[in-house]
């Protein structure tokens with residue numbers, strides 16, 4: 190080692206150490222990413238084992254009608270519930286729980302989960318204890334059961350002392366006619382008296398089953414985690430022979446296996462219907478950079494596209510909610526504001542005004558969720574992206590519960606990615622889930638339904654969309670492919686220069702330097718990307734490179750907030766390969782007309798609950814991806830050309846003759862004859878949304 194004598198010597202040594210540290214940090218980031226991915230893989234394999242057990246149980250035929258109880262099931266369905274036939278999986282759920290099997294029923298909102306435990310409750314002596322997370326949900330259920338003359342009670346914090354006493358007595362009273370007792374999960378955790386009476390009920394052989402509504406609340410991976418649900422894990426140990434029937438609208442295998450673990454019923458029967466909601470139209474819109482720009486878009490949507498219709502606008506934070514609501518009110522719109530810091534009374538009033546259509550829309554945080562039972566929600570607009578696809582499915586799924594057409598619109602812009610990532614990064618797996626949501630937003634090639642389906646491990650097939658998403662309705666010609674090789678190399682140069690100068694790069698700073706703006710000392714020497722792509726496309730490129738692992742986020746804390754800085758990701762190594770190639774698809778324009786009334790055609794109501802159909806050809810991993818990064822020239826040449834790939838899924842009539850489509854515009858009148866509306870075909874493009882393609886214009890800009 191050379192002897193150091195002067196301050197300059199030491200300074201030089203420090204500079205060298207800093208260089209080494211930069212390398213070490215890059216290695217740490219790389220290994221941390223690998224560690225995270227391995228942990229995720231391990232969890233997913235464990236879940237796969239649970240799923241295999243569940244699948245094997247599910248492969249048995251539970252739809253039989255020759256059980257000892259089958260005649261009673263039929264007559265109770267017709268005479269008490271006044272229903273003629275079962276929807277998919279309802280009979281399976283009933284037969285399985287009457288056979289004493291633990292089961293989880295997974296059905297989308299409005300599909301008829303309640304019948305699965307309400308009907309069996311009437312077939313045998315004794316009580317069904319129903320766990321429900323919300324008092325309002327329980328009250329709705331009791332109302333509907335009372336109308337059918339089914340004796341039911343609830344026990345909750347707002348019930349009077351006498352009511353709770355009576356409910357407690359039903360547990361020990363073998364003369365009671367009560368068939369269903371609704372309780373909140375807190376009751377199990379906090380009331381010794383309740384637990385003791387429950388044991389007495391069990392000892393007397395009167396505890397029929399536990400029905401756990403919204404069972405995903407057990408899991409932290411779910412979108413409505415409730416700590417008290419975790420306590421329900423004791424039920425299978427305390428009452429081993431009592432069947433548990435969990436019910437949920439959350440279908441990710443991750444959440445389902447977590448729920449089984451928490452309830453101590455791993456590998457139980459899982460009955461799942463399709464999650465396709467054919468009446469929902471999915472659309473991504475470019476989010477304006479300014480608040481005023483966003484208000485312009487929302488104003489147009491509310492004043493014209495959804496005139497006189499009810500809807501929800503989801504915002505990222507309480508402040509966003511209040512600002513947006515105020516801005517929209519200033520523009521003469523009737524909107525309410527709903528978030529967790531409002532007191533219960535105010536929230537209930539806002540909800541009521543929305544129900545009564547005094548408010549056209551509620552601007553809300555995700556606190557506005559479970560228990561929304563308004564069937565005619567015609568639009569759900571996400572002013573900011575959801576944290577996960579699961580959350581997005583649940584939030585947007587509040588639209589169109591009546592089975593009529595409704596629209597789910599998301600305003601997307603790169604900046605929102607970092608608003609969410611800085612909130613969720615510390616939770617294992619959450620960043621990965623957020624990137625799933627970003628994939629959905631950046632996707633311009635695969636049917637949006639299919640992206641959702643892949644997320645739920647389902648396969649809805651291309652035909653199941655019926656032009657009910659922006660990708661399927663637009664001809665493929667508006668999609669453009671951009672080559673990323675040069676861009677990615679220039680981005681790597683910027684990052685390297687910044688690291689050498691100890692400058693931390695946010696995504697916006699990186700974007701500036703890449704577009705030859707901002708500090709000169711971190712700019713690259715290549716050509717201005719602005720000659721080929723717009724800055725907005727540049728934002729999408731950065732987001733795309735993040736989800737593909739070429740870039741990674743590096744989170745730093747300040748006293749006030751968390752900041753996401755951008756660094757090179759593990760896949761950046763690949764750019765050194767001489768055959769490296771990476772391309773991305775971007776959308777050139779969107780013809781979603783904010784100022785034209787939304788179409789109103791609808792599928793037949795029961796179609797909403799039909800079983801899943803055909804098989805799709807593509808996988809979500811293909812989203813926007815062109816031939817794999819590392820392809821030799823000959824291999825790449827052998828691949829199908831982009832145009833041909835798109836031909837497979839294009840709406841033929843639209844793509845071939847876009848100008849000739851003359852479908853009559855459909856005016857949305859709420860009072861319009863429903864029968865007439867149902868007759869309108871699903872699988873036709875709508876004039877209001879047909880894109881007129883300018884074949885000659887070949888640039889990449891929106």
Ligand SMILES: Nc1ncnc2c1ncn2[C@@H]1O[C@H](COP(=O)(O)OP(=O)(O)OP(=O)(O)O)[C@@H](O)[C@H]1O
Nearest residue numbers: 272274275276296297298299300301302303304438
């Ligand atoms: N087999 C059936 N045929 C016709 N209607 C049914 C059938 N099963 C249930 N329904 C009706 O469907 C409606 C929705 O049922 P339910 O409230 O149980 O849905 P859910 O799956 O619990 O939805 P959510 O998760 O939104 O509460 C109810 O009006 C119910 O009476």
